[in-house]
Amino acid sequence: MTLNELLTRAAELDAADPLASFASEFVPAPDGLTYLDGNSLGRPLRASREAVLEVLDDQWARGLIGSWDQWIELSRAIGDRLAAACLGASEGTTVISDSTSVNIYKLASAALDARPGRADIVADANEFPTDLYVLDGLARSRGGRLRLVDSDPVRGFDPGDVSSLLDDEVALVSLSHVNYRSGALADMAAVTAAAHEAGALALWDLCHSVGVVPTALEDCGVDLAVGCTYKYLNGGPGSPAFLHVAPRHLGTLLQPIHGWFGQSRQFDMDPTYDPVPTIERFLVGTPPILSITPIGPAVDQVGRAGIEAIGAKSRSLTELLIAAHDLLLAPLGFTLGTPRDPDRRGGHVTVRHPEAQAISAAIRSEVSVVGDFRRPDGIRLSPAPLYVSHVEVVEALSRMAEVVSAGAHARYREQVGRVT
Ligand SMILES: Cc1ncc(COP(=O)(O)O)c(C=O)c1O
Structure with a gap:
């Protein structure tokens, strides 16, 4: 040609x-x-630019503190729209919160707690560094270690490469759906099934797939997922990430940062932590409204385009x-x-x-x-x-x-x- x-x-x-x-x-x-x-x-x-200006000029400048009534549910509301448009996941499973690095920490820690007697984590040797740093630190803090899949730098890993590292000391398999360097796409369904067969949970990093690769988290049986919103979701520099927890884990998994946005009857100001049973228990502190706002129109655009x-x-x-x-x-x-x-x-x-x-x-x-x-x-x-x-x-x-x-x-x- x-x-x-x-x-x-x-x-x-x-x-x-x-x-x-x-x-x-x-x-x-x-x-x-x-x-x-x-x-x-x-x-x-x-539309994101206009939405930010509206938050600034109307909701913040004029509505002041009264605007919290419409802001307080924003993490969950945009999470629901993102789950429907991009993740193949149901309502009430996804929230916008923190950075991807922090969400990996929160969800991986919850997964380790849910698998007592196991402290090892399986990850990809060619994974994005922040995932490896967070997972290595967590595994060590529990007396375990990170087991690295010796993946091919271009082709990525096969389900068999992952399952050969699994045994009854592995609590969690944490991998990227699309590799940040090579763009290799993993077989999410097969790898998740292999993790489950070995009694481990599966956490997927969707940073490089969300908004560009059709994804069916619930059909694949995925336990946990995280991802950025500033790449294909066009949320803007440093826009907060999302996290997803499968419906079957919602009332049971507990994340390690016990913040007041996860608390039942938040404004009772009770000194004892009593987390809500819903996805909001994975929230921590006050959401960055100006940074979350552009994600809404961008997620809706993905929904309209399909x-x-x-x-x-x-x-x-x-x-x-x-x-x-x-x-x-x-x-x-x-x-x-x-x-x-x-x-x-x-x-x-x-x-x-x-x-x-x-x-x-x-x-x-x-x-x-x-x-x-x-x-x-x-x-x-x-x-x-x-x-x-x-x-x-x-x-x-x-x-x-x-x-x-x-x-x-x-x-x-x-x-x-x-x-x-
Ligand atoms: C695959 C992957 N994971 C994690 C991150 C880090 O995300 P954050 O800086 O929001 O913690 C990135 C950032 O580019 C990434 O590409």
């Missing part, structure tokens, strides 16, 4: 794209910019991206760092090159293509289906190939920022 044929194919796919109109709901990005970093920080919706349609467009975009990689980047020394099988990959594609860090900086400055560098040699490219078109993907990779073949990245070897 030639570049022209690839562009023609991309234009045909865009012309038939049922989600094309959703891009106009976003606050416009700077002219000429191709933003392929929505798996790190999504773009703002116009997660199945978003997942289908994501496959189509990533498939085209891989075809463009093969045509334009592979001859320049790139290799693919993501599974080719669409059933094994999530919403982003990683391309690998020994000079990935310099190239990532160069394409941002020279041709306004934004992806991100991940050690040791990957550039993650994430075509978020609600605002990226097929033509943009092919054009971005073509511009990237021009930068590398001209050697323009050489000037960027020394330019390393703290955030990549």
Whole structure:
């Protein structure tokens, strides 16, 4: 296939794209910019901007303390909408709360308590670091240890890789649905079943799948889940995370941070902790209303677009991206760092090159293509289906190939920022 044929194919796919109109709901990005970093920080919706202004100007400035009547249920209300739109989970199982790191701590600790006599946790050696730090600290504090799945850095792990580490000392299996670096997609149903067979609970980190990969937590029998809202859910920088607890565990699991937002009759100010039996027992303190607010319109947009349609467009975009990689980047020394099988990959594609860090900086400055560098040699490219078109993907990779073949990245070897 030639570049022209690839562009023609991309234009045909865009012309038939049922989600094309959703891009106009976003606050416009700077002219000429191709933003392929929505798996790190999504773009703002116009409706989210308006919702924040309304909270500021009306609810806060005019309603003042009286507005807490409408704010107090917000974590739960948006959690319910998120569960329905993205998670395949029922009402009353999901809340917006804290960061993903803190939620992993809360849910993993509750899981360890629920499995007395077991203190080990199984996780992926290629997991996002914060998960490993939190899980390792927790396992050690209970006299246990972290057992790491020796997964393939590109292909990820199979259910068999996980089950070979399981025995009656493992309390919890905690894994990412989509790997943050490679984009490898795990077999959630099979791994969860393996954990249960060994008497362990399963906690899934959905940071890189929520809002882009159709997910059926309840059909898969998942016990616990957490995830970010600032990636494909477009909640904004540092928007709080969500946590999910399966209905069967709601009244029994107890999280370790006994805060007043989990307390029965909260405003009785009783000095003794008596948690509600509902999902709110996993809340801790006062919710950050300004930061939660943009998540509402963004989750509702996913609901209107339909997660199945978003997942289908994501496959189509990533498939085209891989075809463009093969045509334009592979001859320049790139290799693919993501599974080719669409059933094994999530919403982003990683391309690998020994000079990935310099190239990532160069394409941002020279041709306004934004992806991100991940050690040791990957550039993650994430075509978020609600605002990226097929033509943009092919054009971005073509511009990237021009930068590398001209050697323009050489000037960027020394330019390393703290955030990549
Ligand atoms: C897979 C994964 N887990 C956890 C986190 C950390 O989330 P937070 O900073 O909200 O704790 C991230 C952040 O990018 C992530 O990608």
